[in-house]
Amino acid sequence: MNSIFFTRLFRLFILLLFQVLVFNHIHLLGYITPLVMGYMVVRMHRGTSRIAILVWGFVTGFLFDIFSNTAGMAAASCTLIAMIQPVLLEMQVPRDSAENLIPSFSTLGFWNYAFFVFLLMAALHSCFYLLDAFTLADLTLTLTSILGGSVLSTFIIVCIELLTQTKKEKTHH
Amino acid sequence: MRALINFIIHNKHWFVFLLLEVISLVFLFSHNGYQKSVYFTTANDVVGSTYNVISGITSYLHLQEENHDLEATNEQLRKEVYEMRQQLKAMQQDSVKRLPALPLKYDVVSAQVVNMTLHKANNLITINKGEADGIRPEMGVVCSRGVVGIVYMTSSHYSIVMPLLNVNSKISCRLRNSEYFGSLIWQRGNADIAYVTSVPRHAPVQKKDIVETNGYSDIFPPGLPIGVVQKIGDSPDGMSYFLRVKLFANFSTLREVSVITNYSSPERRMLEDLTENPVKQDSVLISQEKQKQAELEKAEKMKAEKEKAEKEKVEIENIANTDTVR
Numbered sequence: 449m450n451s452i453f454f455t456r457l458f459r460l461f462i463l464l465l466f467q468v469l470v471f472n473h474i475h476l477l478g479y480i481t482p483l484v485m486g487y488m489v490v491r492m493h494r495g496t497s498r499i500a501i502l503v504w505g506f507v508t509g510f511l512f513d514i515f516s517n518t519a520g521m522a523a524a525s526c527t528l529i530a531m532i533q534p535v536l537l538e539m540q541v542p543r544d545s546a547e548n549l550i551p552s553f554s555t556l557g558f559w560n561y562a563f564f565v566f567l568l569m570a571a572l573h574s575c576f577y578l579l580d581a582f583t584l585a586d587l588t589l590t591l592t593s594i595l596g597g598s599v600l601s602t603f604i605i606v607c608i609e610l611l612t613q614t615k616k617e618k619t620h621h
Numbered sequence: 622m623r624a625l626i627n628f629i630i631h632n633k634h635w636f637v638f639l640l641l642e643v644i645s646l647v648f649l650f651s652h653n654g655y656q657k658s659v660y661f662t663t664a665n666d667v668v669g670s671t672y673n674v675i676s677g678i679t680s681y682l683h684l685q686e687e688n689h690d691l692e693a694t695n696e697q698l699r700k701e702v703y704e705m706r707q708q709l710k711a712m713q714q715d716s717v718k719r720l721p722a723l724p725l726k727y728d729v730v731s732a733q734v735v736n737m738t739l740h741k742a743n744n745l746i747t748i749n750k751g752e753a754d755g756i757r758p759e760m761g762v763v764c765s766r767g768v769v770g771i772v773y774m775t776s777s778h779y780s781i782v783m784p785l786l787n788v789n790s791k792i793s794c795r796l797r798n799s800e801y802f803g804s805l806i807w808q809r810g811n812a813d814i815a816y817v818t819s820v821p822r823h824a825p826v827q828k829k830d831i832v833e834t835n836g837y838s839d840i841f842p843p844g845l846p847i848g849v850v851q852k853i854g855d856s857p858d859g860m861s862y863f864l865r866v867k868l869f870a871n872f873s874t875l876r877e878v879s880v881i882t883n884y885s886s887p888e889r890r891m892l893e894d895l896t897e898n899p900v901k902q903d904s905v906l907i908s909q910e911k912q913k914q915a916e917l918e919k920a921e922k923m924k925a926e927k928e929k930a931e932k933e934k935v936e937i938e939n940i941a942n943t944d945t946v947r
Binding site for chain 1: 633634637638641642644645646647648649650662665668675736738739740741742743745747781808809810811812
């Protein structure tokens, strides 16, 4: 229980550090910025209490807000994906899988997992950029940021997953 | 009753979800009342100093461009100094003695940008000077090339600036050659383009005209450069021009800025407040009376103390004199 808590805390710290120092400075085509801190919510294993996921999501978003002057925008978006994460996960898991399954390539399969991440990222970016623009006037710009941001952060999360997995395998050998 | 309790227990995550969303939205919508929320921004001491350290490291990357800018500014200043000297010489040869020049009306505090966004609708800049350095909300911020924005929130050692690149920013400006004025706004997308609206259609506008501050607001002194007209268009209602302006300030490499600290005059602001809310007038007048009285009392007190001190001085001198006589 405690080890899970500290692992998550450590992950939160690392993700936030990378988000604030690296990913916040990526502006593909001038305005597409990936919100990779949503990986915090993606990694929540099956069977985690929904309230715990919500609180972790909220805290992640809130800390991001403090570092990026976005007051409540990321907190609202991360809480939203924390709410839908368990539902989406149930739709993706194969039958007869473990109760405490951790969503990853090995447990869900490459395409299922990538789709799962993409759906969460699309929800996160839609909520975030719609709150940022707070208007439907400049819709093409907002839609490009949402779509581009979702694809880019899905790609980054897949890369993170691949990197950490190979590392684990290496340590096993 | 039991059914209700069961329902609540069964769906408690929905309540938590709604609660957290409401908290987030409250933060989102109360962000405009400054001071209140300054702790949840990059003006917070912990976050601000983190960014300070990081920008200290990354600032080396932009040194070359910074140097180039300084060089250019120096060159121009040197030229101006030369011209001024020439003018001064010409004036001194004049037989008529002129009045001494008025003192410079504004002071600046220089600061460094420690954090900035450029690609959102509401971009903000964090700088590493705050109330302790005399910075208050609604002061103007400029860089060596031109106007940057207006101070939006302050904490003791950091401030957040709303740059021209914010959809909520609106700055009154004029065209340098024609003196017609308009207001400068920004639309999402380009970090170096802004637009001037409400310039009347009979104004003689040309491409490459310089847009500058007009000094009507008490935030910027008149004549600070903002940008140059790139394209002349019409506003949707056809009543005025809609000018596309290329900004002088290069936001993507912005490091050093100056905050204009004492241009805004409290007297003027008070006068404007009075005309805006006439109800307040009486209370303000009363408080002014009180202030005057307090000042008078203070002056009298000081006078009395001074006299007392002088008397004592005289007495001591007398004693000293009598001593030397003995």
